[in-house]
Amino acid sequence: MPDLIIDGRPVTVPKGTPVIAAAEALGIVIPRFCWHPALGAAGACRMCAVMFLEGPVKGLEMSCMVPAADGMVVSTGHPEAVAFRSRVVELLMANHPHDCPVCDEGGHCLLQDETISGGHALRRFPGRKRTYLDQDLGPFIQHEMNRCIHCYRCARFYQEYCGYFDFGPMQNANRVYFGRFASGPLENPFSGNLADICPTGTLTDKPARFTSRRWDCQRAPSVCLHCSLGCNTVALSRYRAIARIEARENPAVNGHFICDRGRYSFGFATSAERPRQARVDGVPTNVDAAVTQAAARLGKVVADHGPSAVAVAAGARSSLETLAALAALARTGGWQGPAVFPDRATQAAVTTALALLDGGRARSLAAVAKADAVLCLGVSALCDAPMLALSLRQATRADAAVIVADPRPVALPLPFSHLPLPPTSLAEALTLLAGPAPADAAAIQQRLPLFPHLWAAVEQASQTFAAAKRPVIVFAPPYAAQVAAILRDDARTGLFPVLSGPNAAGAALLAAPDAPSLDALAAAIETGDVRALILAEADAAAASPKLAAMLGRLETLVVLDNLPTPGFAAAKVFLPTQTLFESGGTLCNNEGRLQYAAPVAPPGEPVSRDGHGDHPPRDYARKLPGTDPQPAAGLCAALAAAMGLSMPAPSFAAATGIAPGALGASGARVTKFPAFPPAVPPEPLDAAKGLVVVRDDALFGTDEPGRYAALARAQAPAVPVVRLHAADAATLGLPDGAAVAVALGERACDAVLAVHGDMARGVLVVPRLPQWAGLPPVLDPTSLRRRQP
Numbered sequence: 001m002p003d004l005i006i007d008g009r010p011v012t013v014p015k016g017t018p019v020i021a022a023a024e025a026l027g028i029v030i031p032r033f034c035w036h037p038a039l040g041a042a043g044a045c046r047m048c049a050v051m052f053l054e055g056p057v058k059g060l061e062m063s064c065m066v067p068a069a070d071g072m073v074v075s076t077g078h079p080e081a082v083a084f085r086s087r088v089v090e091l092l093m094a095n096h097p098h099d100c101p102v103c104d105e106g107g108h109c110l111l112q113d114e115t116i117s118g119g120h121a122l123r124r125f126p127g128r129k130r131t132y133l134d135q136d137l138g139p140f141i142q143h144e145m146n147r148c149i150h151c152y153r154c155a156r157f158y159q160e161y162c163g164y165f166d167f168g169p170m171q172n173a174n175r176v177y178f179g180r181f182a183s184g185p186l187e188n189p190f191s192g193n194l195a196d197i198c199p200t201g202t203l204t205d206k207p208a209r210f211t212s213r214r215w216d217c218q219r220a221p222s223v224c225l226h227c228s229l230g231c232n233t234v235a236l237s238r239y240r241a242i243a244r245i246e247a248r249e250n251p252a253v254n255g256h257f258i259c260d261r262g263r264y265s266f267g268f269a270t271s272a273e274r275p276r277q278a279r280v281d282g283v284p285t286n287v288d289a290a291v292t293q294a295a296a297r298l299g300k301v302v303a304d305h306g307p308s309a310v311a312v313a314a315g316a317r318s319s320l321e322t323l324a325a326l327a328a329l330a331r332t333g334g335w336q337g338p339a340v341f342p343d344r345a346t347q348a349a350v351t352t353a354l355a356l357l358d359g360g361r362a363r364s365l366a367a368v369a370k371a372d373a374v375l376c377l378g379v380s381a382l383c384d385a386p387m388l389a390l391s392l393r394q395a396t397r398a399d400a401a402v403i404v405a406d407p408r409p410v411a412l413p414l415p416f417s418h419l420p421l422p423p424t425s426l427a428e429a430l431t432l433l434a435g436p437a438p439a440d441a442a443a444i445q446q447r448l449p450l451f452p453h454l455w456a457a458v459e460q461a462s463q464t465f466a467a468a469k470r471p472v473i474v475f476a477p478p479y480a481a482q483v484a485a486i487l488r489d490d491a492r493t494g495l496f497p498v499l500s501g502p503n504a505a506g507a508a509l510l511a512a513p514d515a516p517s518l519d520a521l522a523a524a525i526e527t528g529d530v531r532a533l534i535l536a537e538a539d540a541a542a543a544s545p546k547l548a549a550m551l552g553r554l555e556t557l558v559v560l561d562n563l564p565t566p567g568f569a570a571a572k573v574f575l576p577t578q579t580l581f582e583s584g585g586t587l588c589n590n591e592g593r594l595q596y597a598a599p600v601a602p603p604g605e606p607v608s609r610d611g612h613g614d615h616p617p618r619d620y621a622r623k624l625p626g627t628d629p630q631p632a633a634g635l636c637a638a639l640a641a642a643m644g645l646s647m648p649a650p651s652f653a654a655a656t657g658i659a660p661g662a663l664g665a666s667g668a669r670v671t672k673f674p675a676f677p678p679a680v681p682p683e684p685l686d687a688a689k690g691l692v693v694v695r696d697d698a699l700f701g702t703d704e705p706g707r708y709a710a711l712a713r714a715q716a717p718a719v720p721v722v723r724l725h726a727a728d729a730a731t732l733g734l735p736d737g738a739a740v741a742v743a744l745g746e747r748a749c750d751a752v753l754a755v756h757g758d759m760a761r762g763v764l765v766v767p768r769l770p771q772w773a774g775l776p777p778v779l780d781p782t783s784l785r786r787r788q789p
Helices: 018-023 079-093 110-117 153-161 195-198 260-264 267-270 287-305 320-333 346-358 366-370 388-399 423-434 441-447 452-467 477-488 503-508 518-527 545-553 568-572 632-642 709-715 726-732
Strands: 003-006 011-014 051-056 059-062 073-075 141-143 168-170 177-179 203-205 218-223 233-240 241-247 278-280 283-285 308-315 335-341 371-377 400-406 417-419 471-475 494-497 530-534 558-559 573-576 587-588 594-598 693-698 721-725 739-744 745-755 763-767 784-785
Touching: 003 018, 003 079, 011 018, 018 366, 051 079, 079 110, 110 763, 153 168, 153 283, 153 388, 153 518, 177 745, 195 203, 195 346, 195 709, 203 241, 203 726, 241 494, 241 709, 260 267, 260 388, 267 709, 278 320, 283 366, 283 452, 287 308, 287 558, 287 632, 308 320, 320 503, 320 530, 320 587, 320 632, 335 518, 346 477, 366 471, 366 477, 366 494, 366 726, 371 388, 371 423, 371 452, 388 400, 400 423, 423 441, 423 452, 423 471, 423 477, 441 452, 471 477, 477 494, 518 545, 545 568, 558 568, 558 632, 587 763, 632 763, 709 763, 721 726, 726 745
Parallel strands: 003 073, 308 335, 308 530, 371 400, 371 471, 400 417, 471 494, 530 558, 558 573, 693 763, 721 745
Antiparallel strands: 003 011, 051 059, 051 073, 141 203, 168 177, 218 233, 233 241, 278 283, 278 573, 587 594, 721 763, 739 745, 739 784
16 A cells, blocks of 8 residues: 655555545545546546655656555646646636526536636636537536536547447537537436436536536435435525435445436426425325324224224335334224235345345445456346446446346346346246356256247356355345355355335335235225324335225225325325424335435425415415424334324334444444345246236336426326337237327226337336236236227
C-alpha cells in the first residue's frame, strides 16, 4: 500500500488509488469536474491539477490520472497549480450563459463552487459565446446544452457504465455536443442519474424543473420501495409534497446510482387519489371515531363467533414496524394471521430463499458486480430488479460470464447467454448448470430432450460456471428448493435472491409458522370461519384474487392503507396510514439487510392543491388538510386499546437478531435466518394442456406503489403487452402487433401481442398487473383470440 504526503499530511491508500481519491481520504477535496468515483479518471476537464514535489512523478499533473505511489509529496495549493486551475475555470466560463438565477442546478452546482474557489470573477473574453440547440430527451431529463463544460461525465456514465448508445458526444473540439442524433426519449432505464452526475445545469431533473431550490427542501435518507433490492435514496419534500428522489451512496447496495423506476415512481405519496381521511361505511369521519367503530365491530364478531373469526392480512410493502405491530395485535387478540403471501408454496419459497443465505452465502449488489460468473435463474434483471442489471454490466466489464435461464425475452445492456427454457425445465437447467460436476453433452441430451438447439449453450455455460472462482446464482423464490438441494454444502457459490416486494424478506422473517396464506383466508371467508378481516397496506386484487373476491362476504372489513386499492373501496371502516416518507420505517431487502428510511415530512395535502398557486391560504388557525393519516403501527396500538386488549410493544429484533438502534449507515444484515421450512410443492404445471402463464414486470407501473404514481403510469404502455413465441403465434394465426383479448372468466383483458423468437415455446408472458392476476397457471390457447376492431 503506497505511503505518500499530501499538503504535509501522510496517508496510506490501497494500490491503484488515484491521488485525487487519496486526498479525499484526508478530507482534502481537489477541484474536479470529470472525475467521479464510479466512473474513474478521464483527464478531460484539467481542473484537478496539483504539484508533485517529490517522488516518481514531478511537476504539474492531473491528480485523477496519477496513481498514488510511495514517496510522493503533493501540494494541492501550490501557486502554479492554483493559477493553472484558475485559468481553466476562466476558459470554461467563456461560453457559459451565466443563467444561474433560472438554472435548477443553482445552489448546488459544482461549476459555481469551482468558479468561486478558483477566484474567477471577471469575464475578459470579448467574443460571441458558443451556442447550441437543445433537444427533447423525454420526460425525465431537461437538456440545456449551452451550460455544458465538456467534462464527459454523462457520456461515460451512459455508454461505458450503463451500456446504452443512443446518447453521447458528437462533433469535435470546441463544438462537442452531448445528445442524440434526433430528439427523443432516452432509452437508458438509469438516465435519471444524469441529473445527479452532471456538474452543471446541462442535464437536470425535468419533473422537478422550477419547483424548488435544494435549500428550500426538507431532506432525509430513505429506501426505495419499488423492488426488493432496497436501494438507498434521498427524499426531498417541499410544501408537503415529495419534490424529487435522488440517489444516496451505499457501497454495499446501489453504489452511487438508482434506476428510473425508483427515482420517478414517488407520485403515489402525493397523488390526488390518495385516501387521507378515515371513513365508516363510506362516510368521512375522524380517525378516533373510525377506530372506535372498528373496535366495536371487531368486538361484536369476536363475541358472536370467537376470536378465530377475525383475521389479519398485510402486504410486502409494509415496514417491519408495521408488520411487527400487526403480528402483536393478532397474537394479543387470538386472531388469525397476519397473512402476507398468496399461498403456502410462495411463503415456503421465500423462507427457503432466506434460509439459504445463512452461512455467509448472501451476496450484495456490489458483490455481484465483482463475480466472475453469474447464473440468473427465472430472473429478468431489467424487469424484476433494474439495478441488478447495472451490477451485471459491471461484472461483464471485468470479463465475467452471465447466463440467463428464463422463459421471457430478456434484454440486458451487456453480453450474456440466454437459455429460453419454459418454467417446467428451469429446475433441470439449474442441475445441469450449477450441479456438483459440469454436465456433458450426453447428460444434457438425456435431461433436456426437447431442446436440442440449447444443448451446446447449456454445456458451455455449465463449464464456465464450474470453472468460476466467485460464482453467484441469482434466483427467483420458486426455484429456492432446487438451489437448496444442489448447493447445501457449497460455500463457494454466492446467492442473490430476487423477491416480489420491498419488504418480502421482512414479512417472511416475521411470519408465524402457522400463519395462513391469503388464499387460505379466502377459503375461510367462503366457509364462514372468518367473519372479519383487518387488511393493512396490501392490494388484495393483485396479491390474491381469491381473497379480493371474498371481501364483500365479510361482516367487517377494516382497511389500513395509503393507496386507493380495491380494498379501500370495499372497506366498512377505513383508517388512513402514513407513507414511508412520512412515518419512516425499516425494510429488509433481498439479501437480508435491514435499512431504516427516515421520515422527510409530516403528512398533509400538498400546498399546490390546498392553496392558491404555490402559497398556502393565510388562515393560520385552521387545521391543515390531509393530516389525518397516522403510522400503521400506531393505529394498531389504538385499535388494541379501544378493544381493551393489552398489546405488548411490538419489536422485530427477536425475529431478525438486529435491534432498530443497531442499524448503521449501510444497514445491518440479519443474524437470525429462518430454518428451512417443510417443502410445499407448487401447483404442478401440465404444459401439454396449453400455454404456461409467466408474469412479467415492466420498468414502470407494475410495482404496487408505482401503479398509483401518475408519472410512472404515463410511461407504461397504454394497452398492456403480452408476449408469445413466433412459432406459437403462427400456430394460433396471430401476427405481431395484433390486438388480442385474453379470456378471464366472464370478462376479457385487452392487450397487444408482441411476437419474439428468443423466448420459450409454449409460454404466454403477461404483465404483472391486478387485472391479470386471475389468469390460470396454464391457459387454454383458445382463450387467446384476436380482438375485433
